[in-house]
Amino acid sequence: MSEILLDTDKLEALSGKVVTDITGAIGVLLSYIGDQSGVYRALEAHGPCTASQLANTTGLNERYLQEFLSSNAGSGYITYDGQANEFSITPEQAAVFVKEGDPTCVQGFIQAVVSQYATHNTALEVFKTGRGRPWSEHHICCFCGTDRVFGPQYEENLINSWIPSLDGIQAKLEHGCKVVDVACGHGSSTILMAENFPNSTIHGFDSHEPSIEVAREKAKGAKLSNIEFFTNTAKEIPNNGYNFACIFDALHDMGDPVGAAKHINDILVEDGTLMLVEPMAADTLEENLDNPLSALFYGFSTLVCIPCSKAQEVGLGLGAQAGQARLTKVLNQAGFTQVQRTAETHTNMILEVCV
Numbered sequence: 110m111s112e113i114l115l116d117t118d119k120l121e122a123l124s125g126k127v128v129t130d131i132t133g134a135i136g137v138l139l140s141y142i143g144d145q146s147g148v149y150r151a152l153e154a155h156g157p158c159t160a161s162q163l164a165n166t167t168g169l170n171e172r173y174l175q176e177f178l179s180s181n182a183g184s185g186y187i188t189y190d191g192q193a194n195e196f197s198i199t200p201e202q203a204a205v206f207v208k209e210g211d212p213t214c215v216q217g218f219i220q221a222v223v224s225q226y227a228t229h230n231t232a233l234e235v236f237k238t239g240r241g242r243p244w245s246e247h248h249i250c251c252f253c254g255t256d257r258v259f260g261p262q263y264e265e266n267l268i269n270s271w272i273p274s275l276d277g278i279q280a281k282l283e284h285g286c287k288v289v290d291v292a293c294g295h296g297s298s299t300i301l302m303a304e305n306f307p308n309s310t311i312h313g314f315d316s317h318e319p320s321i322e323v324a325r326e327k328a329k330g331a332k333l334s335n336i337e338f339f340t341n342t343a344k345e346i347p348n349n350g351y352n353f354a355c356i357f358d359a360l361h362d363m364g365d366p367v368g369a370a371k372h373i374n375d376i377l378v379e380d381g382t383l384m385l386v387e388p389m390a391a392d393t394l395e396e397n398l399d400n401p402l403s404a405l406f407y408g409f410s411t412l413v414c415i416p417c418s419k420a421q422e423v424g425l426g427l428g429a430q431a432g433q434a435r436l437t438k439v440l441n442q443a444g445f446t447q448v449q450r451t452a453e454t455h456t457n458m459i460l461e462v463c464v
């Protein structure tokens with residue numbers, strides 16, 4: 110057998126990258142701990158300060174804090190001044206680790222990743238057996254993390270850009286119409302629409318009862334009277350003659366996206382519109398690999414989206430990187446003939462879908 114000679118430059122480059130990723134994996138867990146224990150918020154409020162001072166203001170253990178802050182400073186997540194022996198957080202670091210609700214804040218992503226590590230035994234078993242894994246089988250941090258990731262993006266884009274990109278929908282919403290948010294999760298998109306279009310009636314549906322309970326609580330807190338949430342699968346939504354349907358980051362999670370889209374077609378009025386928000390993707394793996402975010406999308410797709418789809422009837426397993434051509438095929442099979450991209454962000458494509 111001929112010996113395989115390794116290219117040491119390539120080997121070093123790859124090892125270096127992976128060690129950086131492993132450092133990042135520990136950084137992510139520590140960052141989750143910093144988020145949930147309030148360390149970053151305290152550092153923003155009280156820094157620059159020593160670990161001891163931060164321990165006094167937070168009530169946390171000084172020795173743990175010293176080690177935590179040292180690792181975070183090593184990762185560049187916070188700043189250390191060796192002369193003063195003080196830690197602080199710059200405005201940019203705060204934007205990334207503290208500013209809840211801002212699209213710059215990554216804590217939702219971090220929480221979603223941590224949720225997958227928390228249930229790694231299930232993830233492995235699902236992968237090895239090939240069985241489906243329903244949304245309900247995930248750690249609660251998966252639901253909260255998802256909402257924390259997507260909510261700020263909807264806040265930033267939905268009312269100002271995505272809805273105005275659709276033909277005639279904003280006017281209908283302002284005048285008053287019936288809206289259905291399919292697979293609404295914690296209801297951030299549903300609530301945004303209810304707040305901004307008080308003349309319209311907004312219904313949110315999701316098959317995951319605990320998510321619907323959270324959505325109801327949030328709507329109660331927002332004192333909205335034009336919104337209602339229901340626990341139903343997409344294919345079981347009652348026909349209320351909706352003028353506008355939306356699906357945010359969820360069609361690819363469904364086992365039978367064709368059946369779901371067909372049903373949405375049935376419950377929309379004749380000139381109704383579906384707005385489909387799906388993760389940004391090209392039409393081939395090769396093109397997707399040019400996008401630095403694709404490994405992240407395919408990762409969540411392996412752990413969450415495909416298993417969720419496989420747990421339902423049909424179990425199509427579209428995946429989070431289906432691409433517009435594949436999505437269009439699904440929508441065409443459901444009887445929608447017009448599909449066009451009307452807006453996009455780095456992470457999402459917005460498709461206007463009509464009969």
Ligand SMILES: C[S@@+](CC[C@H](N)C(=O)[O-])C[C@H]1O[C@@H](n2cnc3c(N)ncnc32)[C@H](O)[C@@H]1O
Nearest residue numbers: 244259292293294315316317342343357359363
């Ligand atoms: C990635 S989350 C997106 C949630 C929400 N739309 C958002 O953007 O925050 C996917 C959601 O799809 C829901 N879901 C999956 N399959 C479904 C189905 N067949 N019918 C209704 N909801 C479904 C899950 O329960 C989950 O809440």
